[in-house]
Amino acid sequence: MSTKNPRVAVVGATGAVGREMLKVLEQRDFPASEIVPFSSARSAGTKVPYKGEELTVIELKEDSFEGFDIALFSAGGGTSTKFAPIAAKAGCVVVDNSSAWRMDPKVPLVVPEVNPEDLEWHPGIIANPNCSTIQMVVALKPIHDEAKIKRIVVSTYQAVSGTGQKAITELETQVSRLFNGKDVVSDVYPHQIAFNCLPHIDVFEDNGYTKEEMKMVNETKKIMGDDSIKLTATAVRVPVFYGHSESVNIETEEKLTAVDCRNMLANFPGITVIDYPEKTHYPMAIDCAGEDDVFVGRIREDETIDNGINMWIVSDNIRKGAALNTVQIAETLIKRDLVRVK
């Protein structure tokens, strides 16, 4: 492990996830010699808070990465496609939060609780998975290790913050206009999200599934390192600000009781089990917002198959689903001495 602390670039520092990254770096007292925020020309000059100071956001350019050791990207697929290789070539290890590199076989796709060992073969870029996948695989991992997962049927209840700050504003504005008897305008989503459910996240593919649904299928296999896991998903946007919820039905090779599952999940890092239905204690989006863990509850046996389990998984999509997982990857890189600090 290097004795020097890395110099860290945060790319996309003015977005919802970028700001949360700075907050997470501060809260976890990330061992950086310096943190420098970058953005597009449009947002450059903005001030962002970090450890009681205001950092000035710098315009991202091709020579921006000289002298940096780690670059945390959350600036959209276009920026990542162009700048991640440039940063890697300049000797940075890139942790990228876009979907640009996730399915590249040369790039590891990592959730530190699940497959930290995949960081060992990183080529200078590591991909952070999709938010709805991250929280699910954390809960799947101990079950898969113990009983081998054959098939998953998942339906999601996803918060608007997953789309970004403009979607948070759209939900707020729509609710406020409806309560004042005004017409609703939809710009970010194709339809009203206030008091509605949209069975549509990201674009539709030719097979009738959305890209979000197929991300859950493909990323799960890659992170778990097991192509035999079958998964079918329905991804739904709900009028919630923060916190994705997921209804997950799991079929395993070996029999697991609900008690087995509860114990295994409670002992796994990054998971909190909240499962006292008789006291109306179960995971909820409003409770998980701002928290680090993946929360699991409503754990019960599914008697319609030999080895079936239903569960309800909730996590803050901006933290564990994005910013926190990115920072945890960077922490694991340092701990495993996989960053060469210049």
Add this chain to the structure above:
Amino acid sequence: MSTKNPRVAVVGATGAVGREMLKVLEQRDFPASEIVPFSSARSAGTKVPYKGEELTVIELKEDSFEGFDIALFSAGGGTSTKFAPIAAKAGCVVVDNSSAWRMDPKVPLVVPEVNPEDLEWHPGIIANPNCSTIQMVVALKPIHDEAKIKRIVVSTYQAVSGTGQKAITELETQVSRLFNGKDVVSDVYPHQIAFNCLPHIDVFEDNGYTKEEMKMVNETKKIMGDDSIKLTATAVRVPVFYGHSESVNIETEEKLTAVDCRNMLANFPGITVIDYPEKTHYPMAIDCAGEDDVFVGRIREDETIDNGINMWIVSDNIRKGAALNTVQIAETLIKRDLVRVK
């Protein structure tokens, strides 16, 4: 078929479903010689609108049913348990919207598009199924007839109107207080429903499932007349006013393509298929509110099993899920000459 029109009692006429029943009776020009609204002593004297007039609600008593031919009940399980047998004994045919009689083997549980033939053996009481079950079985029926359903995994997205008028008010009040920086108070639900999802509808049973989830399991088998259909459910309340949505995964004995399903569903009475994802056309709660049909979309093959289909089912839980189905049962009773008009 009787030449005389029946005299109809509407029990629980001041509640959300009772009021919708009067609206549906009026809209469909139900062939009644008279409609008389009843309620508990507390609400008696209230005026309810019907065909341009104001009907005065009468207090329900043990001798209320003399001279009536049909009684439509939507006044909770206690009232149904006590008064449905009294009405039946007085020569009324009762269509009951509570859960009191649904699983009684002597009482038919009917969705007119699915099992109208079960009306033939009614003993004076017919039960109207649970709202989340009704809309699902309408969509399941043509699939079961064609390809035999083996197993269903369903996750629901249920509107607050399913709980009644007080829950509609609670969601409104919570949203309004949050937008004014005030604390949220939860009376109807155990937790905040505004901008949240509650994996909890009705009470919890010993097996970890809620009563709502077990209603879907048991009522589906009874309505479809097939105990071999396996179903596992996760029932979730979402911050939507009107319209239940359901993500349904179906495994069939025979292979069905998405195109087969789309055609079969479109040709089935009471179903409208909305399934043009490339135009962002799919069923949504806000569009289905106030409509009669069950709306089905996102129909796609599930490749994780040999014969699998995913679909998204939406309907107005107060209309098809309650008031409309009750009135349709009464219409079918008349059409099949199963009401003896005095």
